[in-house]
Amino acid sequence: MGRKDKSDIRKPEILDHLQRVMATEGIEGTTLAKVAKSMGVNSGLLIHYFKSKEEMIIAMVDRLVDIYGNLYLQKLAKYEAPEARLEFIMDTIFKVDPMLRENDSVFYACYVMSFRNNRIRSRFKHMFDRFRAQLSKEIESFINAGIVKVTDPVKTADIMITVIEGINFYRTMLVDDDKIEETAAYFENSIRDLLNNGETDTPNIKNTKESRT
Numbered sequence: 001m002g003r004k005d006k007s008d009i010r011k012p013e014i015l016d017h018l019q020r021v022m023a024t025e026g027i028e029g030t031t032l033a034k035v036a037k038s039m040g041v042n043s044g045l046l047i048h049y050f051k052s053k054e055e056m057i058i059a060m061v062d063r064l065v066d067i068y069g070n071l072y073l074q075k076l077a078k079y080e081a082p083e084a085r086l087e088f089i090m091d092t093i094f095k096v097d098p099m100l101r102e103n104d105s106v107f108y109a110c111y112v113m114s115f116r117n118n119r120i121r122s123r124f125k126h127m128f129d130r131f132r133a134q135l136s137k138e139i140e141s142f143i144n145a146g147i148v149k150v151t152d153p154v155k156t157a158d159i160m161i162t163v164i165e166g167i168n169f170y171r172t173m174l175v176d177d178d179k180i181e182e183t184a185a186y187f188e189n190s191i192r193d194l195l196n197n198g199e200t201d202t203p204n205i206k207n208t209k210e211s212r213t
Contacts, residue, residue, distance in 0.1 A: 010045075010049055011049055011050075011059065012063075013039070014035065014039070014046060014049060014050070014056065015056070015059060015060050015063055017035050017038040017039045018030070018035050018056055018057070018060055019060065019103070019106050020038060021034050021035050021038055022060070022105075022106045022109060023105050023106055026109060027057070027109045027110075027112075027113065030053070030057075031053065032046050032047070032053055032056070035056070054117075057110065057113070057120075058119055058120060058123075060106070060110065061110045061120050061123050061124075062123060064103060064106065064107050064110060065123050065124065065126070065127045067103065068107070068127060069127045069130055069131065072089075072092055072093065073134065075088070075092070076088055076089070076138075082141055082142055082145040082147055083145075083147055085138060085141075085142075086138075086142050086147060086148070086195075089135075089138060090188065090191070090192065093160070093164050094164065094167070094184045094185070094187070094188040095184075104172055105172075108169075108172060111124060128161070131161065132154075132157050132158065132161060135157040135160060135161065136153045136154045136156075136157040137153070139153035139156050139157055140153040142195070148195040148196065149195070149196060149197055149198035150194065150195055150198050150199055151198065151199065152199065155199065156194065156195070156199070159191070159194065160191055163187050163190075163191060167180070167183065167184050167187060170183070171184075
């Protein structure tokens with residue numbers, strides 16, 4: 001068995017320390033020197049593995065996207081029956097995984113960077129596109145199994161993701177965990193109603209605007 005490349009060991013270690021520094025200093029306050037100090041090494045070591053702070057942050061984004069993108073998929077693979085897969089999805093996506101919560105501040109700091117960095121934006125877009133495609137596929141299988149009454153899997157996935165991401169973002173602003181859990185439970189029930197009863201007719205936006213004038 002071949003020797004493991006040093007970069008396979010060093011890069012994750014560097015990213016661990018980068019995450020700690022970013023969590024306390026923010027992106028603007030994070031420097032290669034501070035990450036090196038956290039590791040107890042010379043900053044030249046970091047340059048050996050990452051050419052710049054931006055390259056290091058992009059590697060961090062790749063890791064976060066991988067964690068967020070694969071966490072539920074790996075667990076979902078344990079279930080085969082459509083009913084079990086549906087219950088797992090509903091029981092999971094409205095709950096906060098402790099591992100994800102630890103990464104919240106760094107995740108959203110990187111997300112903000114996506115508005116001005118196309119490389120980071122493309123990675124977040126890939127994550128959401130993948131989640132949307134997988135969720136749409138699952139909902140389509142639930143429709144075929146006759147366990148939900150919605151008819152448009154993509155539209156339903158979009159609604160669910162919009163609600164989930166709204167809750168996740170709002171949660172980072174609240175200190176009262178009980179309050180956000182209550183809110184999350186409310187929206188979980190709303191999504192269950194949507195799945196059980198089907199979509200309602202979407203109002204014609206153009207006509208609605210005209211009626212207000």
